[in-house]
Amino acid sequence: MSLVVDRVSKRFGSVLALDDASFSVEAGAIFGLLGANGAGKTTCMRIVLDILRPDSGSVTWNGQPNTALPRRTWGYLPEERGLYPKMRVEEQLRFLASLYGVSDADARREITDWLERFRIPDYRNRKVEELSKGNQQKIQFIAAILHDPDILIMDEPFSGLDPLNVRLLKEAFLAMRERGKTLIFSTHQMETVEELCEAIAIIDRGRVVLHGLVRDVKRAMGRRVVRLATDGDGAFLAELEKLDALRGLTVGARRADFVELQLPADLDPETILRAALERGQRITRFEIAEPSLEEIFVEHVGRRAIDEEEGHLATSAGGGDIE
Amino acid sequence: MTGLMPNAGHVARREYLVRVRGRTFRITTLLLAVAVLVFTLLPTLLRGAGVTGDPPQIALDVQADDLASDPVAAIRDALAASGAAGPLVTRAEDPSDAADAVRGGSLDGLLTISRGPDGDLTFEYLSSQGPASVERLLVTQAATSLAVSDRLAAAGIDSAQSAVLFRPPAFVSTSADPDAPDDDRYGEALVVAYFLVILTFMAIITYGNWVAQSVAEEKSNRVMELLITAATPQQLLTGKVLGTGAAGLTQYAAIIAAVAVGMIANGPVSNLLGLRGEAAFRLPSLELWMLPAFAVFFTLGFVLYSTLYAASGSMVSRIEDVQQAAGPLIFVSIAGYFVSFTALNDADAGWVALLSLVPFFSPYLMPMRMLLTSVSAPEILVALGILVVTLVAAIWLASRIYSAGVLMYGQRVGVRTLLRAARVSR
Numbered sequence: 163m164s165l166v167v168d169r170v171s172k173r174f175g176s177v178l179a180l181d182d183a184s185f186s187v188e189a190g191a192i193f194g195l196l197g198a199n200g201a202g203k204t205t206c207m208r209i210v211l212d213i214l215r216p217d218s219g220s221v222t223w224n225g226q227p228n229t230a231l232p233r234r235t236w237g238y239l240p241e242e243r244g245l246y247p248k249m250r251v252e253e254q255l256r257f258l259a260s261l262y263g264v265s266d267a268d269a270r271r272e273i274t275d276w277l278e279r280f281r282i283p284d285y286r287n288r289k290v291e292e293l294s295k296g297n298q299q300k301i302q303f304i305a306a307i308l309h310d311p312d313i314l315i316m317d318e319p320f321s322g323l324d325p326l327n328v329r330l331l332k333e334a335f336l337a338m339r340e341r342g343k344t345l346i347f348s349t350h351q352m353e354t355v356e357e358l359c360e361a362i363a364i365i366d367r368g369r370v371v372l373h374g375l376v377r378d379v380k381r382a383m384g385r386r387v388v389r390l391a392t393d394g395d396g397a398f399l400a401e402l403e404k405l406d407a408l409r410g411l412t413v414g415a416r417r418a419d420f421v422e423l424q425l426p427a428d429l430d431p432e433t434i435l436r437a438a439l440e441r442g443q444r445i446t447r448f449e450i451a452e453p454s455l456e457e458i459f460v461e462h463v464g465r466r467a468i469d470e471e472e473g474h475l476a477t478s479a480g481g482g483d484i485e
Numbered sequence: 486m487t488g489l490m491p492n493a494g495h496v497a498r499r500e501y502l503v504r505v506r507g508r509t510f511r512i513t514t515l516l517l518a519v520a521v522l523v524f525t526l527l528p529t530l531l532r533g534a535g536v537t538g539d540p541p542q543i544a545l546d547v548q549a550d551d552l553a554s555d556p557v558a559a560i561r562d563a564l565a566a567s568g569a570a571g572p573l574v575t576r577a578e579d580p581s582d583a584a585d586a587v588r589g590g591s592l593d594g595l596l597t598i599s600r601g602p603d604g605d606l607t608f609e610y611l612s613s614q615g616p617a618s619v620e621r622l623l624v625t626q627a628a629t630s631l632a633v634s635d636r637l638a639a640a641g642i643d644s645a646q647s648a649v650l651f652r653p654p655a656f657v658s659t660s661a662d663p664d665a666p667d668d669d670r671y672g673e674a675l676v677v678a679y680f681l682v683i684l685t686f687m688a689i690i691t692y693g694n695w696v697a698q699s700v701a702e703e704k705s706n707r708v709m710e711l712l713i714t715a716a717t718p719q720q721l722l723t724g725k726v727l728g729t730g731a732a733g734l735t736q737y738a739a740i741i742a743a744v745a746v747g748m749i750a751n752g753p754v755s756n757l758l759g760l761r762g763e764a765a766f767r768l769p770s771l772e773l774w775m776l777p778a779f780a781v782f783f784t785l786g787f788v789l790y791s792t793l794y795a796a797s798g799s800m801v802s803r804i805e806d807v808q809q810a811a812g813p814l815i816f817v818s819i820a821g822y823f824v825s826f827t828a829l830n831d832a833d834a835g836w837v838a839l840l841s842l843v844p845f846f847s848p849y850l851m852p853m854r855m856l857l858t859s860v861s862a863p864e865i866l867v868a869l870g871i872l873v874v875t876l877v878a879a880i881w882l883a884s885r886i887y888s889a890g891v892l893m894y895g896q897r898v899g900v901r902t903l904l905r906a907a908r909v910s911r
Binding site: 208211213214233236238240242243244245246247248249257258260261262263305 | 491492495496499503703706707708709710711712713714715716892
C-alpha cells in the first residue's frame with residue numbers, strides 16, 4: 163500500500179520543472195514535500211493528481227496508475243487558495259462535494275462536523291468574501307476533504323495561518339491520519355515537518371535530492387549535534403576545536419543561549435562533556451541531537467536556493483508562473 | 486474518460502442559479518422585457534396620442550371653381566385614410582385670415598387651389614408643420630389625384646369613367662414552386678426572419694460572452710484548480726455552456742413573453758384609444774416542422790460559439806482580457822450578422838445558399854432561407870451535418886485548450902503554447 167512516483171519528468175518550454183523525480187509514500191503516513199520556491203513541488207503535486215500529464219514516468223497508488231483512479235481518491239488544497247467569493251459557505255461546499263458524487267445528506271453532515279471542529283459553525287451561511295483569510299483557508303481545507311479522499315495533497319496548507327489556526331489544522335491532520343488517510347503536504351516550516359511527518363522528500367530544481375523516513379534521513383547525514391550551554395563566556399570553545407581527541411568537530415554559530423557543535427559520526431559526544439568539565443566549566447545544558455531538518459534542507463538545497471528564495475520573495479508580489 | 490453526467494449537470498445547475506439570482510440578471514431582464522413591451526405597443530400608443538390631440542384642421546381656398554370632383558371630400562378622405570379621426574376640412578371664408586390662423590397655429594394648413602395660365606391646376610400649401618409631417622404627404626397625394634382627374638375631365642372623360650380607369654387590374658401571381666411562401670405573407674415572413682437573426686446574434690454575442698467571462702472569473706479567483714481536480718474539462722465546459730445557455734433562454738423567455746403580451750394587448754389598446762382597426766400582425770404561413778428546425782439551428786449555433794467562447798476565456802488570467810481573447814469570435818459572429826442582413830434582401834441568391842452551408846453562418850442563414858425561400862430537405866440536412874461535425878471538432882479543440890489554459894497564469898498564452906501543453910494534459 164503506497165503511492166509511487168516513478169521517474170517523472172515534465173518540461174515547460176525551456177524549463178525542466180521535474181527531472182526524473184522518484185519517491186514513494188507509505189499509505190497512512192504524513193509525508194512532507196520540501197523544496198525552495200520554484201523547485202517543482204506544485205508541478206509534482208499536479209502530476210500526482212493527474213491534472214497535469216508528465217512527459218515521461220508514472221504515478222501509481224497501490225499498483226494502479228493514477229490516470230485510472232476515480233477522482234474522489236484525491237483531496238487537494240492548492241497553493242493559490244480559490245473559492246467562489248460570492249457564494250455562501252455551505253452552498254459552495256455542497257457544490258464541490260457533489261462533483262465528487264457525495265450525497266447531499268452526507269455533505270451537510272460532514273460540513274456541520276468540520277465547521278464545529280474548526281470552531282466556525284456560525285459561518286455556514288456567510289459569503290466566503292466576508293470571511294477572514296484564516297477562516298477561508300479552513301473552508302478550503304474542508305472542501306479538500308468533504309468527499310473523504312484516501313490521499314490528501316496540500317500545497318502550503320499552513321501559510322498565512324495564525325498559531326491558533328495552525329494548531330487546529332495540525333489536529334485535523336492527525337484526525338485524518340486516524341481515519342487511515344495518507345497526507346502529503348509542502349511547507350517551508352521545518353518545525354511543522356519535524357512535528358508531523360514520518361517521511362520527506364526534498365526537491366531541488368526538479369530533482370529529488372533526498373527522500374525517506376525522517377529518522378533515516380537524519381542518520382544518513384552521518385553526524386550528530388551537541389547543544390551546549392555553560393555559565394562562562396564560552397572562550398574555551400575555541401580550544402576544543404584544536405584538540406586531537408575532538409578532530410572533525412565544528413563549532414556552530416552562537417544561538418540565543420547555547421552553542422551548537424557538529425560532530426562527525428565516529429566522535430563520542432561524551433568526549434566533549436569531559437573536555438568541557440576538565441576546563442572547569444559549569445554545564446547548564448548538554449543535549450545530544452540529530453541534525454535538524456532545516457540543516458539538512460540547507461545542506462542539500464544549499465545557500466543558493468536560500469539566496470534565490472529571498473530574492474524571489476522580494477520580487478514575487480504578483481501572480482506566479484506555472485511552477 | 487468518464488461520462489459527462491452527473492457533473493456537467495451539477496456545474497450547469499450552479500452556473501444557472503448564480504446567474505439567475507444575480508442582481509444584474511434580474512434588472513437587465515426586467516428592463517429588456519419592459520423595453521420590448523413598450524416597443525411593441527409604441528406604434529399604437531403614438532397613433533392614439535395623435536388622435537387624442539386635436540384633429541387636423543385644414544382650410545381650402547379654391548380659386549378654380551370648375552373642378553371635376555369635390556376638393557373638400559378628396560382631402561378629407563385622404564386624411565381619414567391615415568387613421569386620424571375626424572379631420573376638419575373646410576373652405577376658407579377669408580384666405581388671409583386663414584393664413585394668419587396657420588401662422589398662429591390654430592389651423593394646420595391652408596391649401597390654395599388655382600388654375601395656372603396653361604389651364605393646369607396649381608396648388609400652394611401653407612403648413613404649420615415641417616416637411617416630414619404625414620399630413621403634408623397626404624395632402625400632396627390628394628392634390629395629385631385632384632389634378633389628374635381634372636386633366637381627365639379636360640380631355641372629356643367624366644368621373645365615372647376615370648374611376649374605372651384607376652381601378653387596379655385583376656392580377657394573380659402563382660409561384661412555380663409549391664413550397665414558396667405566399668406573396669401576401671412575405672412581409673410577415675421577413676419580419677420573423679429579422680427577428681430570428683437578431684435573436685441568434687444577441688444570444689451568441691451576449692450569452693457567449695457570459696460563458697467566457699465566467700471561465701475567466703473562475704481562473705482569476707483560482708477556483709479553477711479545485712474544479713479541474715474534481716471534474717474533467719469536458720464536464721466543466723459542457724456544464725458551463727448548458728448553465729449559461731439556460732440562463733440566457735430564461736431571459737429570452739421573458740422577452741418573448743413581453744412581445745406576446747404586447748401583440749395581444751395591441752388590439753384592446755387600440756380599441757380603448759378609439760383607433761380604427763388596422764390589419765393586425767399575422768404570423769407568416771409556417772410549416773410546423775420549421776419550428777424544431779429553427780430551435781435546432783439556434784441551439785447548435787449557440788453551443789458552437791459559446792464552446793469556443795469558453796476556450797477563449799480559459800486563455801486569459803483576468804476578466805479584463807476576455808474581450809481581447811474573444812476578438813476573433815466576436816468578429817465572426819458580427820460578420821454572420823451583417824451577411825444575414827444583406828441576405829435578407831436577396832434570399833434567393835446563390836451566394837446565400839452557399840454560405841448557408843458554412844458552419845459559423847448556417848445558424849443565421851438557414852432558418853432565414855427556410856422562411857423566405859424554399860429550401861430542399863437534403864440541403865438542410867447537409868448544413869446540419871456540417872454544423873454538427875464542426876461542433877464536435879470545436880468541443881474537442883475547446884476542451885484541449887481549456888484543460889491546458891486553466892492552469893496557465895501570468896504569461897501571454899498563445900495558441901501554439903496551448904496546443905503544445907494540450908497534447909500532454911488529460
